[in-house]
Amino acid sequence: MSATPVRPAKTSLIVETAKALRLGIASGQWKGHLPGERVLCNQWQVSRPTLRAAVELLKRELLLEVGQGRRTRILMQAEAVAARPLTVGLLSPESLESLPPTVMHWVDELRSHLAASGQLLKVTVGKGGFGKKSPVQALEVITSGSPATVWVLYQATEAMQRWFEESGLPCVVVGSTFPGVTLPSVDRDYRASCRHAVGTLVQRGHRRIAFLLQENRFGGDLESEAGFREGVAAAVRREIAGEIVHHNGAVDGICTSLDILLAGRARPTALLVARSGYALTVHTHLLRRGVRIPQDMAVLCRDDDAFLDWVVPRMTRYAVSPVAFAKRIYHLVIKLVEEGRAKETGVKVVPAFLGRESV
Amino acid sequence: MSATPVRPAKTSLIVETAKALRLGIASGQWKGHLPGERVLCNQWQVSRPTLRAAVELLKRELLLEVGQGRRTRILMQAEAVAARPLTVGLLSPESLESLPPTVMHWVDELRSHLAASGQLLKVTVGKGGFGKKSPVQALEVITSGSPATVWVLYQATEAMQRWFEESGLPCVVVGSTFPGVTLPSVDRDYRASCRHAVGTLVQRGHRRIAFLLQENRFGGDLESEAGFREGVAAAVRREIAGEIVHHNGAVDGICTSLDILLAGRARPTALLVARSGYALTVHTHLLRRGVRIPQDMAVLCRDDDAFLDWVVPRMTRYAVSPVAFAKRIYHLVIKLVEEGRAKETGVKVVPAFLGRESV
DNA sequence: GGAAACTGGTCAAGTATTTTGACCGGCATG
DNA sequence: CATGCCGGTCAAAATACTTGACCAGTTTCC
Numbered sequence: 189m190s191a192t193p194v195r196p197a198k199t200s201l202i203v204e205t206a207k208a209l210r211l212g213i214a215s216g217q218w219k220g221h222l223p224g225e226r227v228l229c230n231q232w233q234v235s236r237p238t239l240r241a242a243v244e245l246l247k248r249e250l251l252l253e254v255g256q257g258r259r260t261r262i263l264m265q266a267e268a269v270a271a272r273p274l275t276v277g278l279l280s281p282e283s284l285e286s287l288p289p290t291v292m293h294w295v296d297e298l299r300s301h302l303a304a305s306g307q308l309l310k311v312t313v314g315k316g317g318f319g320k321k322s323p324v325q326a327l328e329v330i331t332s333g334s335p336a337t338v339w340v341l342y343q344a345t346e347a348m349q350r351w352f353e354e355s356g357l358p359c360v361v362v363g364s365t366f367p368g369v370t371l372p373s374v375d376r377d378y379r380a381s382c383r384h385a386v387g388t389l390v391q392r393g394h395r396r397i398a399f400l401l402q403e404n405r406f407g408g409d410l411e412s413e414a415g416f417r418e419g420v421a422a423a424v425r426r427e428i429a430g431e432i433v434h435h436n437g438a439v440d441g442i443c444t445s446l447d448i449l450l451a452g453r454a455r456p457t458a459l460l461v462a463r464s465g466y467a468l469t470v471h472t473h474l475l476r477r478g479v480r481i482p483q484d485m486a487v488l489c490r491d492d493d494a495f496l497d498w499v500v501p502r503m504t505r506y507a508v509s510p511v512a513f514a515k516r517i518y519h520l521v522i523k524l525v526e527e528g529r530a531k532e533t534g535v536k537v538v539p540a541f542l543g544r545e546s547v
Numbered sequence: 548m549s550a551t552p553v554r555p556a557k558t559s560l561i562v563e564t565a566k567a568l569r570l571g572i573a574s575g576q577w578k579g580h581l582p583g584e585r586v587l588c589n590q591w592q593v594s595r596p597t598l599r600a601a602v603e604l605l606k607r608e609l610l611l612e613v614g615q616g617r618r619t620r621i622l623m624q625a626e627a628v629a630a631r632p633l634t635v636g637l638l639s640p641e642s643l644e645s646l647p648p649t650v651m652h653w654v655d656e657l658r659s660h661l662a663a664s665g666q667l668l669k670v671t672v673g674k675g676g677f678g679k680k681s682p683v684q685a686l687e688v689i690t691s692g693s694p695a696t697v698w699v700l701y702q703a704t705e706a707m708q709r710w711f712e713e714s715g716l717p718c719v720v721v722g723s724t725f726p727g728v729t730l731p732s733v734d735r736d737y738r739a740s741c742r743h744a745v746g747t748l749v750q751r752g753h754r755r756i757a758f759l760l761q762e763n764r765f766g767g768d769l770e771s772e773a774g775f776r777e778g779v780a781a782a783v784r785r786e787i788a789g790e791i792v793h794h795n796g797a798v799d800g801i802c803t804s805l806d807i808l809l810a811g812r813a814r815p816t817a818l819l820v821a822r823s824g825y826a827l828t829v830h831t832h833l834l835r836r837g838v839r840i841p842q843d844m845a846v847l848c849r850d851d852d853a854f855l856d857w858v859v860p861r862m863t864r865y866a867v868s869p870v871a872f873a874k875r876i877y878h879l880v881i882k883l884v885e886e887g888r889a890k891e892t893g894v895k896v897v898p899a900f901l902g903r904e905s906v
Numbered sequence: 907g908g909a910a911a912c913t914g915g916t917c918a919a920g921t922a923t924t925t926t927g928a929c930c931g932g933c934a935t936g
Numbered sequence: 937c938a939t940g941c942c943g944g945t946c947a948a949a950a951t952a953c954t955t956g957a958c959c960a961g962t963t964t965c966c
Contacts, residue, residue: 194571195591196563201924204555212553224942232555235925240944256943257933284655285869286853289648296643296655300670301592303662311659439859465857468827472858475834494645495854498827500798500835510644519922560953583913594954599915615914616961684964913962918955925950933942 195304203526205234205242213251213262222252222260241527248528274525275308277336281343283313288464289493290510291342297514298340298521307525310336327351338524340517341371343406358524360517364407370533372524374516377536378408378490379415381506384541385460385488386419386430392547394458394486396429398449400470401462401490402437412462412490429454435466442469450477458486458547464493464505471499471546486547492539501545508539564593564601572610572621581611581619582692590669634667635880636695640702642672647823648852649869650701656873657699657880666884669695686710697883699876700730702765717883719876723766729892731883733875736895737767737849738774740865743900744819744847745778745789751906753817753845755788757808759829760821760849761796771821771849788813794825801828809836817845817906823852823864830858830905845906851898860904867898 212218222228225243229236243260246252253261284292299309312330327348331339339359341348346366352359353369361373382399389397399416401409413432420430435445449456461467467489471481479485481501489496492507516535571577581587584602588595602619605611612620643651658668671689686707690698698718700707705725711718712728720732741758748756758775760768772791779789794804808815820826826848830840838844840860848855851866875894 194567194574194576196560196567196593198560198563198592201555201557204557208553208555215553217553226942233557234555237926237945238924243943254943255933256931258942260943285652289651289852289854292648292651292655293644296651296658299655299658299662300668303658303667304592308662309659439857439861443859465854468854468857469859472831472834475831476839476859478837480835493854495648495824495827495852498798498824499831500802500828502798585913596916596955597953602914613914614961616963617913618962619914907966909964909966911962911964914960916959917957920956921952921954923950923952926948928946928948930945931943934940936937936939 199526201234201238202241202245205232205239206245208232209242209246210251213246218262220262222262224259245528274306274337275310275335276302276338276340276521276525277331278309278311278340278342279330279344279348280311280313284311288491289495290464290491290508293510294514294517297511298517301514301518302521305522307337307521324351327355331355331357338521340521345406358528360520360524362517364411365534366407372520372533372535374513374520374535374537375408376506376508376513377538378412379418381490381539382412382415382460383419383422385490385506386416386428387422388541389458389460389486389488389547390419390423390426390428392486394456395427396431396454396456397458397460398431398433398456399460399462400433400435400442400445400449400466402466403434404437409462416460429456431456437466439469442466443473446470446473447477450479456485458488460488460490462490464489464491464496467491467496467503467505468499471503481546488547492542497544504544504547505542506539507542508537513537560593560597561600561604564591564598565604567591568601568605569610572605572623576694577621578691579621580692581621583618586692633665633696633884634669634694635661635697635699635884636690637668637670637699637701638689638703638707639670639672643670647850648854649823649850649867652869653873653876656870657876660873660877661880664881666696666880686714690714690716697880699880704765719879719883721876723770724893725766731879731892731894733872733879733894733896734767735865735867735872736897737771738777740849740898741771741774741819742778742781744849744865745775745787746781747900748817748819748845748847748906749778749782749787751845753815754786755790755813755815756817756819757790757792757815758819758821759792759794759801759804759808759825761825762793763796768821775819788815790815796825798828801825802832805829805832806836809838815844817847819847819849821849823848823850823855826850826855826862826864827858830862840905847906851901856903863903863906864901865898866901867896872896 225236225239229239243252243254247254251263253263278295284295302309339357340362341352341359342362344361349361349366349369349371353371359371361371364375365371365373386397401412416430416432420428433445433449435441459470461470471487474481474485481487487503489503489505492505496503496505516537584595584598588598602611602613606613610623612622637654643654661668698711698716699721700711700718701721703720708720708725708728708730712730718730720730723734724730724732745756760771775789775791779787792804792808794800818829820829830846833840833844840846846862848862848864851864855862855864875896
């Protein structure tokens with residue numbers, strides 16, 4: 189196989205300590221029991237939490253048996269663990285092809301990072317979403333069929349998240365976790381974006397604002413709605429009308445939802461749209477209907493994609509750097525690979541506001 | 548001699564980076580000069596202060612000579628080490644972020660294949676295009692700075708292609724090769740697409756057809772124009788007017804080109820547009836001008852991207868499966884890696900016609 | 907000759923990791 | 937049953953690293 193490219197080793201002290209422990213056990217440096225934690229800490233000049241984290245790792249490998257009050261027992265002679273090729277599995281409800289470019293971009297970035305550190309990213313697509321079958325069965329088939337060291341869950345349903353939490357398989361959720369689920373996750377801060385969007389629009393004189401998003405909402409969408417409402421509430425004394433409209437996610441559905449909105453007596457003057465693809469449909473349909481942007485209707489997109497700079501007028505939106513986003517995911521994944529767990533339970537990335545002509 | 552006591556390695560990142568630098572220098576990874584600090588940082592995922600501290604160490608060892616404004620010189624003579632990991636370098640004039648999603652998709656797919664077979668794909672971006680500097684110098688800097696086993700050239704200019712051909716470095720061209728260049732290449736069959744487009748439009752009764760593309764044309768664009776003309780010529784007895792219009796590639800430029808086209812006496816009834824992003828601008832500008840699609844103007848796109856299904860009416864276009872496309876590239880690359888050369892000099896993939904409502 | 911685009915040089919603010927030092931309760935032995 | 941050692945837990949402080957910005961010198965090309 190290929191040698192590792194020249195590259196500074198970037199392991200944590202915890203991992204280094206675990207290595208040293210394994211080596212010490214394998215070389216028979218200690219017999220029966222480990223020295224006390226404080227002794228080892230002093231000897232190796234590492235702090236106790238660090239050592240304990242390392243011991244925790246070996247405990248999971250069943251090399252050590254620890255118990256309060258008693259000395260830590262060495263269970264077996266550690267063999268040099270052959271470095272097996274680690275794979276990271278990405279679980280997505282749709283093929284990458286049909287996902288927004290930004291998603292593909294962070295996936296690519298993630299793949300690049302993983303490849304550079306010797307890991308492999310395997311993408312598993314649950315066709316037609318995992319909703320159809322009972323997720324439990326589908327997940328068991330998938331995870332047993334293609335074993336991965338760590339799973340990355342994109343657009344995971346509540347059932348999926350709960351299944352992973354219970355099964356204890358290491359995974360990182362991309363997107364929001366559902367209430368009560370405590371898996372490590374990386375997400376955009378939708379709430380902040382939507383709150384900010386309302387604030388910006390109000391500041392520019394808009395009084396009737398609508399938020400358009402699809403019916404099948406994921407965690408992020410609930411957060412978005414909350415943020416939207418917060419924004420409206422924050423400006424309540426100016427009598428802001430904030431309406432949330434759901435569509436069915438299809439092009440036709442979006443158009444009819446828009447038509448209803450336009451036909452209403454209190455036609456909004458500003459529109460916040462979730463998802464870049466939907467925003468494109470909204471934009472083109474409005475233009476087709478003769479609605480001028482932004483004179484008759486301001487349009488904002490909650491999400492980002494490069495193609496939104498190719499429409500005229502260019503779309504105002506919120507963007508997260510896919511590079512930064514991928515890096516966060518990578519860090520969590522690496523932590524899971526090396527340490528078996530990640531304590532961070534919810535990393536939120538705040539999107540940047542990209543002001544364009546559509547507002 | 549006594550064995551070193553077992554002990555966790557407690558080196559700082561700076562020391563690790565210095566080690567990596569020394570190793571890289573000793574193995575002859577770079578010749579003459581180090582790559583720029585920012586490049587290395589990005590490659591190794593290390594911050595600049597950290598890298599600079601490491602460089603400072605080597606400077607003291609008289610291994611490096613650094614000076615503001617000039618590139619860091621390597622003072623030591625290095626033995627070339629044979630066993631280097633295989634890397635594939637992708638040369639692109641723009642960052643992946645700004646490229647159309649389909650491009651990113653085949654890049655990702657290619658990365659995935661390479662990673663699975665132990666190769667690494669490194670993306671090198673020639674900022675602002677390679678046009679500024681003389682390509683020879685730029686390419687020498689790039690290829691010596693980050694040596695790759697095989698290079699993949701995306702949107703390579705004629706000078707670049709000729710340089711690679713003469714230098715003998717193994718490479719695969721994605722896109723057309725220029726006349727006289729005999730490098731292995733994978734390309735979409737633009738000529739066939741454009742010819743087909745004209746034929747289809749004529750068949751539907753269009754008599755005045757325009758082809759809109761940018762001024763700075765690559766090989767594929769020349770092929771496209773040839774195909775367009777062939778299509779027009781093939782239907783000559785029906786008096787087809789086929790006009791080729793060039794724009795400057797910016798959103799405003801496209802709009803003004805369109806305005807001129809619309810203001811002309813012989814306003815076309817059908818428009819073939821190169822590149823998905825440009826097609827989006829065309830589509831939205833037409834709608835904004837009150838031009839109905841497809842009643843007043845049929846719009847076709849030579850290239851594909853998923854977002855074109857989110858505009859209304861959905862865009863008719865030509866698509867190549869990025870998965871298949873990447874596979875072709877991968878095969879050529881692997882052949883070059885294993886055999887040192889590939890005899891296939893021009894693989895052409897014929898795009899599929901995706902009929903939608905915009906025609 | 908001058909603008910643009912490189913190069914390294916510097917710094918402050920933000921984030922992540924690790925250490926410190928403290929306290930708790932279980933377990934073994936005199 | 938008391939003492940002392942053991943692991944278990946935590947929050948605050950210190951440190952290491954990253955980020956993003958700006959500056960100045962050098963090269964390149966118009």
